[in-house]
Amino acid sequence: MKFEVLTIFPEIIECYIKHGVLGKALNKGIVEVKVYNLRDFTSDKHKKVDDYPYGGGAGMVMQIEPFYNAIMHLKADEKPRKLVLLSPQGRKFTQKLAQKFMEESKAMVLICGRYEGIDERVKAFVDEEVSIGDYVLSGGELAALVIIDSVVRLIPGALGDELSAVEDSFMKGFLDYPHYTRPEDFKGMKVPEVLLSGDHKKIALWRKRQALKNTLKNRPDLLKNLSPEDMRILKELC
Numbered sequence: 001m002k003f004e005v006l007t008i009f010p011e012i013i014e015c016y017i018k019h020g021v022l023g024k025a026l027n028k029g030i031v032e033v034k035v036y037n038l039r040d041f042t043s044d045k046h047k048k049v050d051d052y053p054y055g056g057g058a059g060m061v062m063q064i065e066p067f068y069n070a071i072m073h074l075k076a077d078e079k080p081r082k083l084v085l086l087s088p089q090g091r092k093f094t095q096k097l098a099q100k101f102m103e104e105s106k107a108m109v110l111i112c113g114r115y116e117g118i119d120e121r122v123k124a125f126v127d128e129e130v131s132i133g134d135y136v137l138s139g140g141e142l143a144a145l146v147i148i149d150s151v152v153r154l155i156p157g158a159l160g161d162e163l164s165a166v167e168d169s170f171m172k173g174f175l176d177y178p179h180y181t182r183p184e185d186f187k188g189m190k191v192p193e194v195l196l197s198g199d200h201k202k203i204a205l206w207r208k209r210q211a212l213k214n215t216l217k218n219r220p221d222l223l224k225n226l227s228p229e230d231m232r233i234l235k236e237l238c
């Protein structure tokens with residue numbers, strides 16, 4: 001899968017993708033990430049990318065021309081790609097949308113604005129406008145990295161442990177269970193006995209109960225379409 005990122009801060013993307021799961025996926029050739037500096041698609045000597053908003057108001061707005069020139073440059077190879085604009089006003093990004101992007105797109109262009117946003121006319125050239133949450137970031141780069149990271153984790157072979165992607169919380173419709181590792185006793189804080197029992201059936205049940213308990217407490221909105229068994233466990237918790 002190929003990601004092409006349009007930004008005025010390429011170093012934000014380049015620094016992050018070298019590490020962790022993404023770094024391994026890049027080294028395996030499962031993923032390719034190309035970053036384009038929008039300033040390279042300007043036509044003035046100052047490489048200007050923003051201007052004052054028509055109609056007045058605080059801050060600056062990013063001009064359409066660099067985005068248009070960059071998008072046309074990418075489209076010149078006539079290969080299919082999904083163009084995604086990051087924005088606080090976009091469609092909410094979820095694990096389900098990450099799965100959809102992974103399944104449907106061989107290549108994605110992630111368009112990152114800055115300042116108070118970008119000229120509305122850029123939206124005529126994109127397929128999706130996506131928000132990663134109900135809060136305002138300083139630009140689209142972090143949102144682009146969230147999308148790249150969560151989509152890459154779903155690509156078969158990317159994690160090296162197929163179970164991880166499948167087991168990831170949200171895939172099952174509720175939050176994750178608690179995790180523990182050595183030491184067994186840290187300043188009197190002990191690992192739950194059941195996890196030391198070796199009884200895999202008991203451990204699986206304990207983990208399911210804990211996951212449902214966590215979900216009921218922090219994200220009851222996720223508790224939809226539960227299986228009869230999960231519903232039974234949930235009722236015991238209430």
Ligand SMILES: COc1cccc(Cn2ccc3ccc(-c4cc(N)[nH]n4)cc32)c1
Nearest residue numbers: 086087088113114117132133136137139140
């Ligand atoms: C457009 O409305 C804005 C109003 C005030 C500031 C900003 C800053 N900003 C610029 C480009 C940009 C791209 C994405 C995001 C963003 C995405 C999510 N989920 N939160 N924030 C924020 C961005 C934008």
